Amino acid sequence: MDKTIHLKVNGKNYDLSVPAQRLLVDCLRYDLGLTGTKESCSVGVCGACTVLLNGKIVASCISLAVAADGAEITTIEGLADDRRLHPVQQSFIDHGGFQCGICTPGQIMAAKSLLDENPDPTEDEIKDWMMGNLCRCTGYYKILESITHAIAEAKGSAQ
Amino acid sequence: MNTFEFHTPASLDEAYSLLATHGDDANIIAGGTGLVLFMKQRMVQPGHLISLRSIPGLDYIRVEDGTAHIGAMCTMHQIETSPQLREVLPLLGETYRHVASVKIRNMATIGGGLSHGDPNQDPPPSLIALGASVVLSSASGRRTVPMDEFFTDYFETDIRDGEIVTELEVPLPSPKSGGAFIKFLPRTADDYATVSAAAVVTLEDGGKNCREVRIALGSVATTPIRARNVEDALRGRELTPSLLREAADLVQDEVDPLDDFRGSSGYKRQMAQVFARRALEAALAKVPAVPA
Amino acid sequence: MKTEHRFAAPANREQVWDLMLDMPRVGKCFPGVKEVEADGDQSYKGTMQVRVGPVSLNITGTMVVTGMDKDLWQATMRVEGADRRLGGGVTGDMIVNLVDLSDSETEVVVISDISFMGKLGELGQPIIRKKADSILREFADNISRQF
Numbered sequence: 001m002d003k004t005i006h007l008k009v010n011g012k013n014y015d016l017s018v019p020a021q022r023l024l025v026d027c028l029r030y031d032l033g034l035t036g037t038k039e040s041c042s043v044g045v046c047g048a049c050t051v052l053l054n055g056k057i058v059a060s061c062i063s064l065a066v067a068a069d070g071a072e073i074t075t076i077e078g079l080a081d082d083r084r085l086h087p088v089q090q091s092f093i094d095h096g097g098f099q100c101g102i103c104t105p106g107q108i109m110a111a112k113s114l115l116d117e118n119p120d121p122t123e124d125e126i127k128d129w130m131m132g133n134l135c136r137c138t139g140y141y142k143i144l145e146s147i148t149h150a151i152a153e154a155k156g157s158a159q
Numbered sequence: 160m161n162t163f164e165f166h167t168p169a170s171l172d173e174a175y176s177l178l179a180t181h182g183d184d185a186n187i188i189a190g191g192t193g194l195v196l197f198m199k200q201r202m203v204q205p206g207h208l209i210s211l212r213s214i215p216g217l218d219y220i221r222v223e224d225g226t227a228h229i230g231a232m233c234t235m236h237q238i239e240t241s242p243q244l245r246e247v248l249p250l251l252g253e254t255y256r257h258v259a260s261v262k263i264r265n266m267a268t269i270g271g272g273l274s275h276g277d278p279n280q281d282p283p284p285s286l287i288a289l290g291a292s293v294v295l296s297s298a299s300g301r302r303t304v305p306m307d308e309f310f311t312d313y314f315e316t317d318i319r320d321g322e323i324v325t326e327l328e329v330p331l332p333s334p335k336s337g338g339a340f341i342k343f344l345p346r347t348a349d350d351y352a353t354v355s356a357a358a359v360v361t362l363e364d365g366g367k368n369c370r371e372v373r374i375a376l377g378s379v380a381t382t383p384i385r386a387r388n389v390e391d392a393l394r395g396r397e398l399t400p401s402l403l404r405e406a407a408d409l410v411q412d413e414v415d416p417l418d419d420f421r422g423s424s425g426y427k428r429q430m431a432q433v434f435a436r437r438a439l440e441a442a443l444a445k446v447p448a449v450p451a
Numbered sequence: 452m453k454t455e456h457r458f459a460a461p462a463n464r465e466q467v468w469d470l471m472l473d474m475p476r477v478g479k480c481f482p483g484v485k486e487v488e489a490d491g492d493q494s495y496k497g498t499m500q501v502r503v504g505p506v507s508l509n510i511t512g513t514m515v516v517t518g519m520d521k522d523l524w525q526a527t528m529r530v531e532g533a534d535r536r537l538g539g540g541v542t543g544d545m546i547v548n549l550v551d552l553s554d555s556e557t558e559v560v561v562i563s564d565i566s567f568m569g570k571l572g573e574l575g576q577p578i579i580r581k582k583a584d585s586i587l588r589e590f591a592d593n594i595s596r597q598f
Contacts, residue, residue: 001164020208021160021198043196044263045349056236056265062195063266066165067188067210110262131348132260183507202506202570204537312585313578314504381581417577424577 005069009034010078018065024058025049027065028075036076036105047133050106051075057113076105079112088112088150097146099137107133111147115154123148161204167213171323174209175298178321181207187323189232189271192263211270217325218268222247229327231270235282239264247331250338254285254357257342260349270324276314276382277351283310283383284357285340286329287375294326295319303328307375310382335370336361337445341438343430346421352378353421354430356438360398362446367397374439378421379414379431386413389435398443407436452576454583456561458591462598464524464549467557470597471526471547474516480593482586487514499532503582506570508534510541517544524549530565539569559594561587 002017009032016031028034028051037060040048044059051060052074079086088111091097098104107130114121114129121129126147135143168174178185185207188194197203211217217232220241227248229238238244239255258264258272258281272280273293286306293304295318309317318324332338338359342352355377363370372393375385392406416427460467471477474495478487487497493516501508512532519526526547533540543565550558566572567579 001162003165019162020165021162042199044192044259047260047262050262053265057262058266059192059262062192062199064165064188064191064195064208067191067212069167113261129261132262197505200573201537202573313581315502381578417575417581419575419577 003066003069005066007065007068007070008072010074016065020064020066022065023061024051024053024063024065024068024073025060027068028060028073031065034075034077038102038105040102041134045132045134046103047106047110048103050109050133052109052113055113055116057110074109076108079108086112087153088115088147091150091153092143092146095146095149096142097138098135098142103133103135103137107135107143111150114147115151119154120151160198161201163205164207166207166209168209168211170214171296171325172298174211174214174323175321177207177209178323179298181209182320185209187211187274189268189274190234190266191271192259192267193271193275193277211268211323217270220244222331225331227251227329227331229269229329231268231273231324231326233269235264235267235269235272236261238269248289248329250285250289250332250340250357250359251329254282254340257281257340263349269327273309273327274316274318274324276310276316278310278313278380278382279351279378280383281340281342281352281355281377284355284375284377285338286327287383287385288338288340288357288359288373289329289332290359290373291327291329293324294328295322296325297322301325307385313381332359333361333371335364335446337442337447339438339441339445341434341441343434351421354378354416354427354434356431356434358435358438358442360439360442360446362398369393369396369398372439374410374435376410376414376431376435379416379427381415381417384413386410386435388413389439393439398439400440403439403443404436407439408432410435452567452579452583453564454562454580454587456584456587456591458559458587458594459552460557460559460591460594460598461555462557463554464551464557466598467549467559468521468524470594471549472519474514476597477594478514480590480597482589482593493517501582501586503571503574504578506537506539506574508537508539508571510534512541534569537570539567539571541568541571542566559591 001020004017007014025039028037038048039061040046042061044062049061050057110133186205188208189211217230219230221228235255239252245252291306293309340357342355358374361371372390377383388409389406410431414431416424418424475487483500485498490496496513499510510532514530517527528545531542545563548560552558
């Protein structure tokens with residue numbers, strides 16, 4: 001049964017007709033062509049499909065698109081400001097925060113959301129927050145380093 | 160996933176009438192973290208989903224008359240980060256913080272989690288220990304069910320046809336009390352517990368003896384359980400380390416764990432004793448010291 | 452999955468045996484059984500609603516009495532059922548024995564070997580075993596109420 005929904009994704013408005021069982025991750029990838037968001041575990045554990053829904057991170061692989069009707073969504077494609085990467089994106093590049101890249105969009109969305117809620121987290125707070133994003137390549141040290149540097153950078157530019 | 164009709168009622172009354180119309184073929188959906196997974200696995204295949212997200216005003220936190228009233232649509236992350244609740248009911252935030260990961264706690268709601276009836280969830284032991292109750296609303300009114308009577312069997316609750324969980328009521332603990340929730344997690348940090356335990360201990364005014372104690376465990380039976388025999392062994396007595404150990408050992412008569420990949424029934428039974436003791440010790444340690 | 456359940460029925464062995472011959476009546480003593488009707492000689496069809504955890508099944512199936520031996524006070528039967536919508540089912544063999552306890556009490560021993568398929572099977576044996584225990588307990592209570 002199709003349902004018409006309205007989504008604002010990365011600042012652009014979309015009116016879509018989707019089947020009720022359409023998952024948000026599929027809606028983003030296949031209906032809107034935003035393939036930056038990945039699907040991996042499909043059960044809300046691994047974090048690869050993490051996107052911001054009204055400013056909060058959610059697992060788009062267990063979210064129904066119809067339940068997101070009227071929401072504002074930000075995906076990895078919406079982070080860069082014009083041609084400048086978001087500081088967290090830049091930091092992941094500068095500090096080797098990824099290898100194969102499948103988990104990276106989710107890692108970056110989760111890290112961005114941490115900094116939105118808590119601009120000066122302790123290392124334990126970073127680990128606690130990032131616990132829902134799995135990476136099978138880096139061993140996590142590089143991810144932690146990338147986030148720590150992004151925080152330091154943000155603090156430096158604020159001063 | 161099978162297809163279904165997705166309803167977005169604007170009020171509870173509209174939701175009740177949708178429930179009445181579609182009966183067994185309908186499921187209430189809140190955050191969807193439990194239900195959508197079951198639907199993806201085809202364990203549950205409803206013809207109608209009735210969403211509560213479209214109903215305004217179900218995500219309040221109000222503290223009045225010694226009780227915290229928490230709207231069923233509050234997300235778990237909301238509870239975890241509420242400064243108001245941290246002040247008066249720190250155990251709530253400490254418990255909800257353990258559920259899965261942030262992205263799940265941003266979606267999952269208080270009411271949805273309870274309705275799901277999963278015996279492995281983190282919040283129920285703490286809610287039982289705190290003496291919380293669930294408010295169930297329907298077209299014919301509302302009733303309040305104590306948390307320790309709410310779970311009836313494996314993924315089954317006391318929610319009757321036509322009822323929706325609308326509120327959680329948590330009485331504020333006495334100033335002479337301490338509470339703790341601990342979770343045994345031998346695998347990964349976002350896993351369900353192998354065994355979990357929560358305790359709230361209240362001491363007598365100016366004394367060392369235990370005035371009141373409640374202890375509950377998760378993942379040790381088909382429902383979360385309250386260990387009344389442990390409580391009985393402690394009430395009115397001085398909580399010495401040896402008494403806590405002796406009382407915690409009694410928990411083995413109250414639990415009936417399921418064998419699964421997180422541990423055998425026998426192992427969980429032993430861990431229940433260990434974690435019951437640790438929860439009691441941790442709760443006791445949090446009772447504010449008597450001013451000199 | 453093999454299970455064995457025993458309970459005492461408040462009647463003598465003859466009375467319990469007679470009840471056992473009345474399959475539709477015995478069938479309805481199982482919680483969740485909606486209807487049982489004869490479908491040929493010693494064969495019955497019926498529907499049963501079972502809920503195991505999150506899974507709610509409407510099982511349609513048949514039960515065939517494969518043996519009735521009054522000398523041994525033993526009946527054997529085979530059940531087969533499936534839920535078309537969710538894709539799950541059960542097949543199994545049951546042996547029921549009646550043991551004389553006194554003039555007014557008979558022990559009913561139910562030994563079953565049942566296989567679960569599909570969604571039921573995915574839930575795992577420990578939880579199914581607990582459910583089987585609770586179904587048999589309720590069955591025993593309902594049987595006792597027949598006297």
